[in-house]
Amino acid sequence: MTAQDDADRGGRPRRQTRAQREWRPGMTRPPRSVRVMFGSAVLSLEALLMFFFGLMAWGLHQNEWYAWWLFGGSLGVSVLLILTCALLKRPVGWWLGWILQFIILAGGLVEPYMYFVGVLFLACWWYAVVKGRQLDVEKMERWRAEERLATEQEPSPPENDHTHHEES
Template structure:
């Protein structure tokens, strides 16, 4: 027997679908892409610098960072989730001290993160305003509702 999620258990016919956050979607996209970049950067550092750093340290730190980047997507809707994302942006930039090209990659991803958060907030705000206006119109014009 399949277990239902909380949302599935609470659903009733006629309930409006909860709108997903564009900010969370944009931020998640950036974090997943950064996770892939961190993984491949780990492989590059492993191949180029394994004489300078212990290979186990390179692999564990790099794969760990990749996993944290991807798993952070799950907490982006929490108040502290975006703050954690900003900390991860700094870590990715500071990876440039190990592999200098990561300064460029990290800064470019930080710009993409900032833009995704800023644009997502604006889109979410506009969508919320449209929903409120639609609800007001529907309340003022019940005769126009055809079901």
Template sequence: MTEPRMRAPRRQRSATESLLSIALLLEAILVFFVTITVFGLKVLPAGLAFGGGAVLVVILLLDGRLVRYPFGVWLGWVLQVVLIAVGLLVPLMYFVGALFLAIWIYCFVTGRRLDRRNAHLRSETTTTTTEESP
């Protein structure tokens, strides 16, 4: 019989990474519906509407995996501006894009605060454990 393979432990995701990736996933879903709206209102030709929408959805989903790196977070900020700029096609997107920018800022600030708190708690636990050792 063969031995079962030991799996490597999963990488611990930070709170910032988790929250920002959720925000980007929600934005990708939003862009899907905006793409259909842009096509339905005949703002752009079908190929351009669906092609541009698909590219933006893929970039948003990809960035959801990249927010673990600093450049991924910066790309997320750029994508927030792009989302607001879609207001040039559908004016309601100025409001919706600003709303998602507020969600992004909230997730960024809250995630950083939670990560600092968790790091502090881990350091206290490590210090307490080290002090108790003989």
């Protein structure tokens, strides 16, 4: 970083994250969680599902007094699904994800076809949780083994060419 970079930001130094402050040369980061990536993908797709479900429910019931409540409620669930993606690194995120799965299933009370779609997404969520956990365990075991091998195989010091002259 140069003084010009600080000047470009009005004299303020660049802020660093905790991981950036704690990093030292030679350190490697642990691999990202497959479970979190799978879970985030499922929740994001479900957020789209709930948005379109809200549009459908509003369209089918637009002459009823509760049509806007259906649309607003499904948009609220959609936003909660996206926000839950940020919480998946903590146990509360997974609990909230399970609760939201059953709220999506409850959409079948409005439109019975939603039971079918909700069960399919519940199966996707279950697979993301179970298989993601299994893959994370395997991935961390491999990463730790690679770290052990890297520390065991320290490079030997290079030989000095001036000390070993062979006459031919």
